[in-house]
Amino acid sequence: MAEIVYLDNAATTFPKPREALERMIDLYAAKGVSPGRGGYDCAQEADELVYGVRKRLCQFFGGDDPDRVIFASNATDALNLVIQGAVKPGGHVVSSELEHNSVLRPLHHLRGKGLIDYELVPFDGQGFIDPDDVARAIRPNTQFVLLTHVSNVLGTIQPIEAIGAVCREKGVPLILDTAQSAGVIPIDISAWGVSALAFTGHKSLLGPTGIGGLVLRRSFEVQPTRFGGTGIDSQELIHTQTYPHRLEAGTLNILGIIGLMAGLDYLATHRMEAILLREQALARRLWEGLAELKKVKLYGPDRMDRRLGVVLANIEGMIPADVGAILDGDFGIATRVGLHCAPLVHRSLGTGRAGGVRFSVGPFNTGKEIDQAVEAMARISRSR
Amino acid sequence: MDQPAESSRPAGADALQDQVRSLAGREIVFDSEGFLVDTLQWTEEVARILAQESGLAVLTDTHWQVIRFLREYYLQNGRAPLNRQLKSGIGMSLLEIESLFPGGLKLGARRLAGLPNPKTCG
Numbered sequence: 241m242a243e244i245v246y247l248d249n250a251a252t253t254f255p256k257p258r259e260a261l262e263r264m265i266d267l268y269a270a271k272g273v274s275p276g277r278g279g280y281d282c283a284q285e286a287d288e289l290v291y292g293v294r295k296r297l298c299q300f301f302g303g304d305d306p307d308r309v310i311f312a313s314n315a316t317d318a319l320n321l322v323i324q325g326a327v328k329p330g331g332h333v334v335s336s337e338l339e340h341n342s343v344l345r346p347l348h349h350l351r352g353k354g355l356i357d358y359e360l361v362p363f364d365g366q367g368f369i370d371p372d373d374v375a376r377a378i379r380p381n382t383q384f385v386l387l388t389h390v391s392n393v394l395g396t397i398q399p400i401e402a403i404g405a406v407c408r409e410k411g412v413p414l415i416l417d418t419a420q421s422a423g424v425i426p427i428d429i430s431a432w433g434v435s436a437l438a439f440t441g442h443k444s445l446l447g448p449t450g451i452g453g454l455v456l457r458r459s460f461e462v463q464p465t466r467f468g469g470t471g472i473d474s475q476e477l478i479h480t481q482t483y484p485h486r487l488e489a490g491t492l493n494i495l496g497i498i499g500l501m502a503g504l505d506y507l508a509t510h511r512m513e514a515i516l517l518r519e520q521a522l523a524r525r526l527w528e529g530l531a532e533l534k535k536v537k538l539y540g541p542d543r544m545d546r547r548l549g550v551v552l553a554n555i556e557g558m559i560p561a562d563v564g565a566i567l568d569g570d571f572g573i574a575t576r577v578g579l580h581c582a583p584l585v586h587r588s589l590g591t592g593r594a595g596g597v598r599f600s601v602g603p604f605n606t607g608k609e610i611d612q613a614v615e616a617m618a619r620i621s622r623s624r
Numbered sequence: 625m626d627q628p629a630e631s632s633r634p635a636g637a638d639a640l641q642d643q644v645r646s647l648a649g650r651e652i653v654f655d656s657e658g659f660l661v662d663t664l665q666w667t668e669e670v671a672r673i674l675a676q677e678s679g680l681a682v683l684t685d686t687h688w689q690v691i692r693f694l695r696e697y698y699l700q701n702g703r704a705p706l707n708r709q710l711k712s713g714i715g716m717s718l719l720e721i722e723s724l725f726p727g728g729l730k731l732g733a734r735r736l737a738g739l740p741n742p743k744t745c746g
Contacts, residue, residue, distance in 0.1 A: 558722075558728060559728060559730060559731060561729070561730045561742075562722050562728040562729045562730055565707050565718055565722075565729050565730075566707075566717075566718045566719050566722060566729075568707045568708075569706075569707030569708050569710065569711045569717075569718040570711065570717045570718050570719055578744065619719070620719060623719055623722075623723060
């Protein structure tokens with residue numbers, strides 16, 4: 241395959257670190273049995289490996305109990321687990337117009353079933369949620385507040401510590417969607433007053449697709465909504481209530497868990513903070529280059545200190561689908577066009593049904609690639 | 625010839641947004657963005673009418689080259705060509721092809737060729 245300039249890291253980071261992939265193959269070849277199912281040594285060792293990753297993730301996110309690190313398939317899967325396992329009939333949820341469909345659709349579904357109601361707080365012209373709006377939206381029957389940490393469309397980092405303080409004062413749990421932030425922004429859910437966090441492994445955590453999960457605080461209960469084999473309490477037909485198994489029916493994705501471990505190792509070696517600064521510097525270079533182009537419109541704040549490496553753009557007189565196709569076919573640059581599964585963000589931005597062209601940088605992009613993207617956009621926009 | 629994979633969709637999907645128009649002597653169903661719902665309803669006359677409606681009074685040989693390539697590729701493979709396949713198949717850059725059609729690549733070339741509306745939401 242021809243080399244591409246990959247600027248779709250907000251969808252999934254690519255490529256993955258070679259050493260992480262090699263580690264996955266080696267460990268899976270040696271320990272890829274069903275963890276915790278069976279008394280033979282290898283199964284015990286696989287279980288220890290899984291528990292070791294739970295401990296690391298718990299520490300990584302500031303959790304308070306490794307048994308409350310729950311593995312799921314991805315952030316959407318984890319969000320479904322926590323939403324459906326935490327709502328009660330007649331309840332109310334506060335969320336925002338910045339959310340991805342992984343939040344909007346479960347909430348919409350539950351409201352359609354007559355089980356809950358919800359309110360979506362707006363975001364300002366720069367792409368930030370106001371904590372006071374969250375406070376105002378909370379009702380006596382609000383069961384939790386569920387917000388994205390970072391917008392997948394604008395890259396804006398939300399004021400979660402301030403919102404956490406609001407939620408603590410109101411006595412309402414806060415659930416955080418860290419699909420875009422986990423692995424690139426230091427997160428401390430205990431310090432921030434967050435009750436539950438959903439993450440995915442295949443973005444900035446640099447693991448493979450198919451692995452993600454939840455980190456729950458001890459004070460926050462989630463009821464199981466899926467039932468089956470867990471490897472414990474097998475004599476009972478009632479699904480176990482013991483964490484983490486109560487939320488993990490079926491054999492775990494041990495290959496994905498190994499990949500998560502390898503990703504965490506990579507971040508520890510290469511320093512997450514350094515990766516963040518580098519990505520923000522690349523995004524700034526991209527933003528400043530695109531801002532020079534007459535027919536290019538940019539969205540969100542021009543300051544990079546409160547956003548990640550995501551830049552949303554449009555070219556006057558062209559639909560984003562065509563811009564993306566030309567970037568790919570003529571210039572070998574991969575971006576994500578359209579609505580980014582966040583239709584309410586685009587509705588608020590006025591980018592409607594067509595959406596925009598999203599450039600998202602990752603740990604392996606270079607300044608030269610950013611310059612190529614700017615030059616490509618310059619050539620395309622000059623054709624108008 | 626196999627039925628193109630992208631031409632079918634679940635019964636009722638987006639049906640409320642569909643429009644039936646009488647075009648070139650046939651009743652043709654279009655989706656909300658003006659794409660044919662059933663690619664097999666396409667004819668060259670339909671393409672000419674859609675082109676005129678988009679402000680393209682005459683389809684030149686180059687336009688027909690693009691439209692025929694898209695259709696032939698789609699009917700043979702059950703999907704639209706990849707970006708690089710369209711570029712190499714026509715021998716023009718995508719930017720040049722985009723500029724040929726008032727609606728560009730998607731709403732112009734692809735729609736006039738009668739290919740289904742791509743469903744990737746982005």
